[in-house]
Amino acid sequence: MATTVPFNRPAIVGSEIEYVIKAIADGHSSSGGPFSERCSQLLSSELGARDVLLTTSCTDALELAALLLDLSPGDVVIVPSFTFVSTALAFVRAGAKLRFADIEPTTLGICPESVQELLDERVRAVVPVHYAGVGCKIHQVADAVGPAAEIVEDNAHGLFGTVEGRQLGSFGRFSTLSFHETKNFNCGEGGALVLNRTDDVERAHVLLDKGTNRRAFLQGQVDKYSWVDTGSSFGLSNLLAAYLLGQLQRRTEVLSRRESVWRHYHQALDGLEERGLLTRMQIPSNRTCAWHMYYVMLNTSQERRGLLDHLNDRGLHATFHYVPLHSSPAGLAATDQSNVVCPVTDDVSGRLLRLPFFNTLSLAAQDAVVEAIYSYFGVGSPIQNS
C-alpha cells in the first residue's frame, strides 16, 4: 500500500501566517507582546479564569504552579501513574515526593478512591489529567481532597471540554495547557498557566518574569523594577503567540472537525465492539469531550501488539500511549510509597491503542484505518459493504 497515514499532522486553520508576519513587522517578538495579551484574554474569558499566563510549554506552566505552591522537602504530590512525565516532573524538581494514584476504567482519569487512600497531612497537591479530552471524575476528586491540598489540573488534552457544563481547567487552583505540535491547538511549542484565584495573579507574573516586578513597573505601580522573588524565563514569544491566536480564533471549527473524525471512528468500529473484539473509548453523558484523540482497548496486550504491527506494516500510524510512571526508574526514585498499587493503570497501558487523529484526516484515510482493523480480526468491514 503506497499511502501512509501519520499519527498526527498539524494544520494551519486561520490567520496564523498573517499574524506571525505582523508580529515580526511590529517589532515585538519577545514575551509579553500584544498577541500574547490577546490569547490570554481569549482564554481567560472562555475559561472564566482570573488570568492566563502564556508559557513556553505545559511543562513550564507546571513548573510555575510548583513554584507558586512553595513546595519543600517532605511535601508530597499525588499524580496519576498513567500520564506523561511532565505531570510529575515539576513537583519532583521542587523537592516533593510523589505518590502514584490509579485511574478509573471509564474515563482513564485519576481514581477518586485511589486518591483518598493516598491522602495524608503531607500531601500538598493532587494533579488530575483529563485524558484524551474527557473530563475525569473531578467533582469526586475535589470532594476527596477537600481543603487539605490544592488541585492542579494538567489540562494538556482537555481545553474547551466540560464536565456538567463547567470548563475543564476551571476546577483547580491552577490548571495548565499545552500548545505543543501534537495538541488540538498548537504553535509548535507553547503552554499556559490558568489562574483561578485572584491572590495568585501578582506573584505568578513575577515568577514568569525572572522573579522581577517588571509588570507592576510597566503598569506604573512601582517607580523602578527589581528582583523580588524566585522565577525563570517562562514567557511565550509573541511570534508563537501570534501563531497560537490564529489557531484559537478557529476553535469552533477545529473542535467540530475533530468531533467528526471521532464520531466516524466510533461508528465504524461499533461492529467490532459488538463482537467483543475490542472496546471503544467512552464519553460519559454529562461531559463534552475536547476531542483530543481516539483510542480503542484490545482484549489482551498480545492483541494490541499484533494490531499495532498490522497497522504500522500498512503505513497506518497507530500508537500505544503512556508507560506507567510507577514503572519508570525516575518515578520509582521519586516516590515515598514502598508499594504502588495501580492495577487499572497496569492493565490499560498494555491494551490501549491510539488511532491516527488530526484536523485534516480524510475520510478515505480513516476508512483505510478502519478496514485494516477489521481485516486484522478477519471480519468483513462495514466500509467495503457500503
Ligand SMILES: *Cc1c(COP(=O)(O)O)cnc(C)c1O
Ligand atoms: C503534552 C503533555 C504535557 C506536556 O506538554 P508540553 O507543552 O510539551 O510541555 C503534559 N501533560 C500531558 C498530559 C500532556 O499530554
